[in-house]
Amino acid sequence: MKKFQKIVLILILGLSLLLVTGCTKKERLYVMNWAQYMSKDVMKAFEKEYNVRIVEDIAESNELMYTRISTNAQPYDVMIPSDYMIDRLRQEGLLQKIDFTKLENYSHDKFAPKVNELLADTGLGEYAVPYFWGSLGIMYNKDKAGVEDAVKQHGWKVLFERNLLPEGTKVGMYYSSRDVIACAQMYLNIDFNSTADADLEAAKNLLLQQNYDMWGTDDLKEAIAAKNLDVALVYSGDFFDTVYNYLYNDMEITFDMYVPTELNNVWFDSMVIPTTSKNPDLAHKFIDFFLEHENALENAFEVGYCPSLQAVYEEMLLDEEIQVVVTHPAYLPDEVNGVSYHYLGADVSTKMDNILNEVRK
Amino acid sequence: MKRFRMLALPYSVWMVILVVFPLLIMVALAFLDIQGLDFSTATFTFSNFKATFDKTYFEVFLRSMGYAFITTIICIVIGYPIAYIISKLKPTVSFIVLLLFILPMWTNMLLRIQSLNMLLLPEGFMKNVFGISINLSGSTFSVILAMVVVYLPFMIFPIYSVLEKQDPLLIEASQDLGASEFKTFRKVTLPLSLKGVASGVIMVFLPAATSFTIPEIMSRGKLVLIGTIIEQKFKSGSNYGTGSLMSLFLIAFIFIAIFISNKLDKEGATLI
Amino acid sequence: MMIKISTRKKLKQVSAVLKAFFVILVLVILYLPILYIIIQSVNADGTGNTFGGITFRWYSELFGDPELMDAIVNTLSIAFISTAASTILGTIFAIGINSLDRKRKQRLIFLNNVPIINADIVTGVFLMLVFLTFGRLIGINYPLGYITMLIAHIFFSIPYVILSVLPKLNEMDPNLYDAALDLGSKPSEAVMKIIVPTIRPGIITGMLIAFTMSIDDFIISYFTTGGGVANFSIWLYTNRKATRFHALPKAYAYNTVIMVLTLAILIIYNIIQRRKVVKN
Numbered sequence: 001m002k003k004f005q006k007i008v009l010i011l012i013l014g015l016s017l018l019l020v021t022g023c024t025k026k027e028r029l030y031v032m033n034w035a036q037y038m039s040k041d042v043m044k045a046f047e048k049e050y051n052v053r054i055v056e057d058i059a060e061s062n063e064l065m066y067t068r069i070s071t072n073a074q075p076y077d078v079m080i081p082s083d084y085m086i087d088r089l090r091q092e093g094l095l096q097k098i099d100f101t102k103l104e105n106y107s108h109d110k111f112a113p114k115v116n117e118l119l120a121d122t123g124l125g126e127y128a129v130p131y132f133w134g135s136l137g138i139m140y141n142k143d144k145a146g147v148e149d150a151v152k153q154h155g156w157k158v159l160f161e162r163n164l165l166p167e168g169t170k171v172g173m174y175y176s177s178r179d180v181i182a183c184a185q186m187y188l189n190i191d192f193n194s195t196a197d198a199d200l201e202a203a204k205n206l207l208l209q210q211n212y213d214m215w216g217t218d219d220l221k222e223a224i225a226a227k228n229l230d231v232a233l234v235y236s237g238d239f240f241d242t243v244y245n246y247l248y249n250d251m252e253i254t255f256d257m258y259v260p261t262e263l264n265n266v267w268f269d270s271m272v273i274p275t276t277s278k279n280p281d282l283a284h285k286f287i288d289f290f291l292e293h294e295n296a297l298e299n300a301f302e303v304g305y306c307p308s309l310q311a312v313y314e315e316m317l318l319d320e321e322i323q324v325v326v327t328h329p330a331y332l333p334d335e336v337n338g339v340s341y342h343y344l345g346a347d348v349s350t351k352m353d354n355i356l357n358e359v360r361k
Numbered sequence: 362m363k364r365f366r367m368l369a370l371p372y373s374v375w376m377v378i379l380v381v382f383p384l385l386i387m388v389a390l391a392f393l394d395i396q397g398l399d400f401s402t403a404t405f406t407f408s409n410f411k412a413t414f415d416k417t418y419f420e421v422f423l424r425s426m427g428y429a430f431i432t433t434i435i436c437i438v439i440g441y442p443i444a445y446i447i448s449k450l451k452p453t454v455s456f457i458v459l460l461l462f463i464l465p466m467w468t469n470m471l472l473r474i475q476s477l478n479m480l481l482l483p484e485g486f487m488k489n490v491f492g493i494s495i496n497l498s499g500s501t502f503s504v505i506l507a508m509v510v511v512y513l514p515f516m517i518f519p520i521y522s523v524l525e526k527q528d529p530l531l532i533e534a535s536q537d538l539g540a541s542e543f544k545t546f547r548k549v550t551l552p553l554s555l556k557g558v559a560s561g562v563i564m565v566f567l568p569a570a571t572s573f574t575i576p577e578i579m580s581r582g583k584l585v586l587i588g589t590i591i592e593q594k595f596k597s598g599s600n601y602g603t604g605s606l607m608s609l610f611l612i613a614f615i616f617i618a619i620f621i622s623n624k625l626d627k628e629g630a631t632l633i
Numbered sequence: 634m635m636i637k638i639s640t641r642k643k644l645k646q647v648s649a650v651l652k653a654f655f656v657i658l659v660l661v662i663l664y665l666p667i668l669y670i671i672i673q674s675v676n677a678d679g680t681g682n683t684f685g686g687i688t689f690r691w692y693s694e695l696f697g698d699p700e701l702m703d704a705i706v707n708t709l710s711i712a713f714i715s716t717a718a719s720t721i722l723g724t725i726f727a728i729g730i731n732s733l734d735r736k737r738k739q740r741l742i743f744l745n746n747v748p749i750i751n752a753d754i755v756t757g758v759f760l761m762l763v764f765l766t767f768g769r770l771i772g773i774n775y776p777l778g779y780i781t782m783l784i785a786h787i788f789f790s791i792p793y794v795i796l797s798v799l800p801k802l803n804e805m806d807p808n809l810y811d812a813a814l815d816l817g818s819k820p821s822e823a824v825m826k827i828i829v830p831t832i833r834p835g836i837i838t839g840m841l842i843a844f845t846m847s848i849d850d851f852i853i854s855y856f857t858t859g860g861g862v863a864n865f866s867i868w869l870y871t872n873r874k875a876t877r878f879h880a881l882p883k884a885y886a887y888n889t890v891i892m893v894l895t896l897a898i899l900i901i902y903n904i905i906q907r908r909k910v911v912k913n
Contacts, residue, residue: 010713215582368729
């Protein structure tokens with residue numbers, strides 16, 4: 001019988017898979033990271049040098065990262081969350097302090113000066129080793145007449161004053177509550193790290209008056225590239241992702257990004273060690289490995305975002321192939337006047353989520 | 362047949378561990394203000410109730426029920442005739458046609474929905490390659506279309522299964538007694554198939570009520586449904602209480618709906 | 634009503650054509666996105682915005698990506714195993730539920746429907762909780778992995794099988810089984826030869842739905858897995874943000890392979906069935 005044979009075949013497949021995955025007796029290092037956010041080759045080199053096996057779980061968002069770590073679902077040794085999530089984890093006592101004596105390759109001044117500023121401002125210096133960084137920006141469709149000028153001239157205003165844009169411009173907004181409210185607050189000249197109710201109300205009222213053509217996350221960048229949107233709030237990483245993709249496919253790049261420098265949000269992801277780690281020594285070795293110049297360089301080339309190590313960035317500037325990326329004004333956010341997000345607490349986050357639900361229509 | 366009662370026992374145990382236990386935790390969470398699942402620092406509160414029965418969320422809830430309802434009706438209107446037609450085909454042909462209806466579901470839903478969305482957007486592949494530029498994405502129509510496309514097989518299958526191999530003697534008898542094909546259908550086939558329709562309604566309405574990927578993509582992010590909010594509450598890590606209460610409310614709502622329909626339908630023609 | 638035979642024949646022909654047209658129309662709408670996926674899978678322009686000519690590079694990249702292949706193997710193996718398990722278990726449980734008294738039946742059916750109405754994330758989070766709690770009770774500190782993902786898949790598939798089989802059981806004449814016993818057959822024989830063939834359409838539709846639910850699941854799998862074990866949906870949802878690594882074209886390629894493979898199996902099955910009919 002066909003059904004029976006199918007069943008047997010796949011039972012065998014399944015069992016053999018179990019055997020294979022359960023086989024190695026090496027020491028394990030549990031890593032939680034974003035997709036394609038770390039060079040496989042460098043990880044393999046680490047595995048070889050220390051004779052360990054890296055088990056990598058991929059996160060889909062900072063929030064899902066938080067759920068996994070707060071429920072102690074897996075004994076992660078190293079995680080790479082974003083700034084506000086690191087702040088939250090630190091506040092809730094889920095992170096270990098980094099023992100800098102175990103990091104041979106670490107030195108405070110190896111990082112870009114702005115990164116050190118951010119570390120000081122957020123108070124995360126004892127818990128985080130910066131990884132990649134960037135800013136928020138406005139991605140736009142170059143082919144729509146008048147859009148580029150409007151964006152460069154008005155910055156954040158174009159997202160909130162439709163009349164500044166040419167007729168028929170399609171505008172998209174990021175539907176992450178923190179980012180959209182921060183953007184509104186930047187337009188209103190309010191500190192986006194404020195917890196005051198009035199500041200949240202102001203943002204809400206502004207957003208209620210808006211009428212966006214699309215709310216999305218990573219699909220915003222694709223919509224702009226395809227011209228189904230003309231203007232959108234994005235992360236600088238989103239923009240460069242798309243640039244790399246179009247470069248790879250030899251397709252014309254009809255979009256660009258403008259980073260408002262007078263007031264913006266600068267984000268940085270960092271390596272942290274959760275308290276659940278069973279192997280902090282190995283975790284430190286792992287972080288140290290990625291601080292070593294050659295490894296960091298190879299890693300940065302593969303990942304493509306802006307590295308927080310100054311020497312690595314400077315060496316990347318010399319590479320011909322990625323000139324269009326590394327020399328782009330949005331690549332290195334050192335000129336940006338802005339800070340990263342602080343975690344504002346569960347209550348404010350909930351309020352922000354609720355605002356997002358109300359303003360999306 | 363009574364001897365088969367024991368077979369239900371393992372399922373009861375399975376359900377207690379995997380459904381009842383979580384339900385009890387959800388009830389507990391509904392009254393707690395809790396960080397993640399850290400019960401040691403949780404505090405008692407009624408704020409989750411305030412959040413769930415808030416005007417905005419009530420609107421969202423009604424909206425979700427509306428979308429699920431329309432989707433279900435359309436699925437019945439299209440699905441029942443299709444199930445009927447397939448059930449009247451030769452067995453080998455009917456199996457193949459049936460499979461053709463479920464095959465698209467074996468592609469990844471995200472991809473499929475995004476592809477459907479791309480077909481409805483004015484710019485991009487369709488315009489550049491075929492010159493077709495529709496602008497239907499982001500509308501109620503596109504959301505309902507996608508929901509029906511996704512959930513239709515779940516309506517067709519249970520209805521087909523009850524129609525297939527329905528006692529042919531019953532049909533013959535009815536026709537021998539002089540009834541037309543239509544009347545036979547109305548008086549014999551249809552009532553017997555209602556249980557299949559009921560299963561179909563459960564398998565379409567319930568998931569449609571909490572779906573969130575489909576409306577998210579097809580409405581270009583503009584439509585907020587109850588599934589979106591529950592997802593948000595559970596992802597936020599500090600709102601498990603509200604998320605649990607909202608889910609419990611949905612479960613209770615469905616329970617009441619089924620309870621009422623059971624009472625209205627004493628002889629058990631539909632569900633039990 | 635006395636209608637002439639020739640008119641009746643014509644009416645039948647017209648209605649047959651209309652029926653075929655209706656079914657084909659619906660199928661076309663269902664398959665339009667599939668066509669899009671297939672075309673994009675061979676599109677040399679990986680951004681998907683234009684058609685850059687036909688290429689099979691995405692297929693070679695698909696097979697050359699070990700992480701992705703691992704995820705696909707997991708998806709398929711879990712789909713097959715969980716489908717087999719949930720179909721068998723679901724059928725057995727349905728038979729059990731069907732023979733219960735009305736009150737108990739209602740209770741179990743209500744519980745059965747809870748996973749169906751719960752948003753995926755709710756099922757996922759609480760299954761994770763159950764696994765962690767019970768795992769730690771028996772001394773496994775970090776139980777999440779392939780096995781827990783498999784159990785989760787079986788868990789959410791069984792309700793669909795039960796919902797498919799129950800109506801058929803209800804339709805079946807309850808006396809048939811007892812009659813078979815009276816005529817001297819053993820209980821297991823009676824089940825296999827009387828009950829199962831009668832409810833077969835329910836079992837088959839339940840099996841197909843179970844397979845569908847498993848092969849496409851993301852969030853429940855995400856929460857109930859661990860140790861780096863991913864399935865295709867997890868791979869896709871987490872990788873699609875990194876467009877620079879062209880996850881999308883590879884995903885198109887994978888889905889096309891699935892489509893083509895199953896259609897091929899269908900055609901072969903059809904040919905075999907026809908040969909059988911001819912032989913008879």
